[in-house]
Amino acid sequence: MKSQPAFLKGLLPANGESNNASPFSVMVRKEVADQVRSWRFIILAGLILVTFLGSLYVSLTNIGRAVTNPQDPDSLFLYLKLLTITDGSLPPFHVFIGFLGPLLGIALGFDAINSEQSNGTLIRLVAQPIYRDSLLNAKFTASLIVVSILFFSLSLLMIGGGLITTGVKMEPSEFIRIMCFTALSVIYIAFWLNLSILLSVKFRQTATSALTAIAIWLFFTVFYQILLRIVVSAFLPDPGTLSQEQVASYNGAIITIMRLVPSQLYTDATTTLLMPSVRSLGPLTMEQMAGAIPSPLSIRESLLVVWPQVSGLIAATVVCFALSYYLFMRREIRT
Amino acid sequence: MEQPIIEIHGLTKHYGSLKAVDDLHLAIHKGEVFGLLGPNGAGKSTTILMLLGLTEPTAGEARICGVNASRNPIYVKKKVGYMPDNVGFYNDLTALENLVYIGRLNGIPEKEVKARAGTMLQQVGLEDALHKKAGTFSRGMKQRLGLADVLIRQPEVIILDEPTLGIDPAGVKDFLELIRQLNQQQGMTVLLSSHHLHQVQQICNRVGIFVGGQLLAEGNIETLAANLFRSAPYEVQVMVKKLPEQTAQLQGQLLALPAVKQVTLSANSAQIAGQENITPEIVRFFVHNGYDVTGVQERTYGLDEIYQRYFENNLKENISNEKSTGFFKRSFTGKWGKQ
Incomplete structure (x- = not known):
């Protein structure tokens, strides 16, 4: 846990080493330093590291059984197995990230603008010869850099650990899948980061923005599914009286509504990326399944399957960012 | 006569139905110390924010060194150092780190920035608190640090919003003396706003009385008295x-x-x-x-x-x-x- 920030600190000067750095890179550098030294980042990064090591340990102890299972078409992908298998004692790492990632994003962004404002540093900053949007951009970029470094180093750690313990050669396709998964996790966290930056622009009190962000997160992770289930059971006619097509269309509608939740998009996309045999995220009819051999998809095809999910996540991120831009650029900055 | 360094033509700002600043005309020349006097809520801070291009005027324009502040704020902000009335710093950073950050933002080369920040802190009398965290600073020290922060970019004009607010009398005296020195030694133009009349009287060449968004009178103190x-x-x-x-x-x-x-x-x-x-x-x-x-x-x-x-x-x-x-x-x- 202690080694994490120290490791990141060494990388920092790379951002603004040039002699006459632009204000943007100066701000990014300062924000990265702030984030890395802040307690909340150290705590959350430690938590993620602990879950990572825990799930890696569980998967390493079960890896022998998993790769020798002839029933599983994915059994040849050792490194993907490392990320996904579990004996039930701990959820796999990507499920943990689906849960902890939003918390990390919220923690990095919830006080981005309003703490500057209540400290009286915001007005001093915007009185410097800088564009106002560089402040927002710098805050976002800095947190994104921190998150990316954290996740890519965890992934590489996992790959390295797997190489040492198993000694199995890694397929290029596996490497690409793992990198895509990491990038996807970063995008997912970036969404929550942007949401919390938006709230920090909107609300003057840091506590309000933090609680609102957590409320949104709780709503999407817990209550949305419950609510949806209640609504569906109230409105859906008895399946016994429906035809095959009607059931399928109802199912499709429910899945579409489920996918309004970012964590659902993330889960769908990671599952497809990490389990090459997943062919579709919706229901498949018997005709579609006929003649299909249960074999893994190529990377390109997996990426095509998850592309809508990735676009959805990026779109949500961009919308949040655009909104915070809109709110911040013309607002009165006096306290 | 040379061009004024600050020109304000018909500057107006409305907040809804409230007229914060109402058709303000003003010219301040290089090397002057101008005091903007008025009660709270008279529109002093709003005027200053418009001078820096931080707030958009409803009508009229403010020009600094001949440049329109709302059209080209970056240029104006390079020329003007501004100290807000409630100056705040990053509490986790030391005085020096705070200043170095601002110096870097102003494009001071990396080699010089530390030395320059150190000199500035010396100039405002904070050399003992160089490595103290800004969070532990008293109000008066923060004001000094604020002044150092304004000076590090070597501005042509400094604008101070209520610079003497909340400092003890001895601190006020030192602070005003510092401003006077800067004005006399470096020929800096100073615009300061205040509602403390006596303090302003001590150092201003010219004052403007600002009430309810309007400049009721301007001139040096004798002229004002004679007119009135x-x-x-x-x-x-x-x-x-x-x-x-x-x-x-x-x-x-x-x-x-x-x-x-x-x-x-x-x-x-x-x-x-x-x-x-x-x-x-x-x-x-x-x-x-x-x-x-x-x-x-x-x-x-x-x-x-x-x-x-x-x-x-x-x-x-x-x-x-x-x-x-x-x-x-x-x-x-x-x-x-x-x-």
């Missing part, structure tokens, strides 16, 4: 034990004295304003008529009186009669009591 009290430049207050119930006769007699223009009588004092200084005659008059004179006060025109006079006019328009008399009684007794 042109009709009756001399004023004497005579305090007596008791004035008669019926004051009409006394008032008539007083007005009959040579050069007396205006007489105001209250329970135990009389204020007499006139074109010439006739204090001895007035006292003689009171003594001859058997009044027990307890005190005589000749009035000198400082910023206080000027301010009061303008503020008074403004109040009369806004506040009901009853309230304003109450206000004046209080402020007058306060003032006479002090002297």
Whole structure:
């Protein structure tokens, strides 16, 4: 846990080493330093590291059984197995990230603008010869850099650990899948980061923005599914009286509504990326399944399957960012 | 005559129906120390924010060094150092780190920035607190750090919003002295806003009285006094034990004295304003008529009186009669009591 920030600190000067750095890179550098030294980042990064090591340990102890299972078409992908298998004692790492990632994003962004404002540093900053949007951009970029470094180093750690313990050669396709998964996790966290930056622009009190962000997160992770289930059971006619097509269309509608939740998009996309045999995220009819051999998809095809999910996540991120831009650029900055 | 360094033409800012700044015209020349005086909420800070291009004016324009502040704020912000009224710093960083950060943002080369920040801190007298965290600073120290922060980019104009607010009297004196030095040694133009009249009086070449979004008067203090009290430049207050119930006769007699223009009588004092200084005659008059004179006060025109006079006019328009008399009684007794 202690080694994490120290490791990141060494990388920092790379951002603004040039002699006459632009204000943007100066701000990014300062924000990265702030984030890395802040307690909340150290705590959350430690938590993620602990879950990572825990799930890696569980998967390493079960890896022998998993790769020798002839029933599983994915059994040849050792490194993907490392990320996904579990004996039930701990959820796999990507499920943990689906849960902890939003918390990390919220923690990095919830006080981005309003703490500057209540400290009286915001007005001093915007009185410097800088564009106002560089402040927002710098805050976002800095947190994104921190998150990316954290996740890519965890992934590489996992790959390295797997190489040492198993000694199995890694397929290029596996490497690409793992990198895509990491990038996807970063995008997912970036969404929550942007949401919390938006709230920090909107609300003057840091506590309000933090609680609102957590409320949104709780709503999407817990209550949305419950609510949806209640609504569906109230409105859906008895399946016994429906035809095959009607059931399928109802199912499709429910899945579409489920996918309004970012964590659902993330889960769908990671599952497809990490389990090459997943062919579709919706229901498949018997005709579609006929003649299909249960074999893994190529990377390109997996990426095509998850592309809508990735676009959805990026779109949500961009919308949040655009909104915070809109709110911040013309607002009165006096306290 | 050279071009003014700050020009304001018809600057107006509305917040909904509220007119924060109303058709302001002002020119400040290089090397001046200009004081913007006014009560709270007069629109001083709004004007300053518009000067820096941080708030968009509803109408009119502000030009600094000939450049429109709302069209080209980056250029203006390079020329102007601004210290807000509630100056804040990153509490987790030391004074030096705070300053170095601002220096870097202003594009000071990496090699020089630390040395320059150190020099600035020395200049404002914070050399002992170089490596202390800004969170532990007292209000006065923060103001000094704020000044260092303004100076590190070597601006042509510095704008200070309520720079003396919340510092103790000794601190105020030092701080103002620092500003005076900067103005004299480096020829920096200074614009400062305040509602502390005496402090501003000490260092300003010129002041502007700003009330309700309007600049009621500007000029140096003598000119202001002369303009304002042109009709009756001399004023004497005579305090007596008791004035008669019926004051009409006394008032008539007083007005009959040579050069007396205006007489105001209250329970135990009389204020007499006139074109010439006739204090001895007035006292003689009171003594001859058997009044027990307890005190005589000749009035000198400082910023206080000027301010009061303008503020008074403004109040009369806004506040009901009853309230304003109450206000004046209080402020007058306060003032006479002090002297």
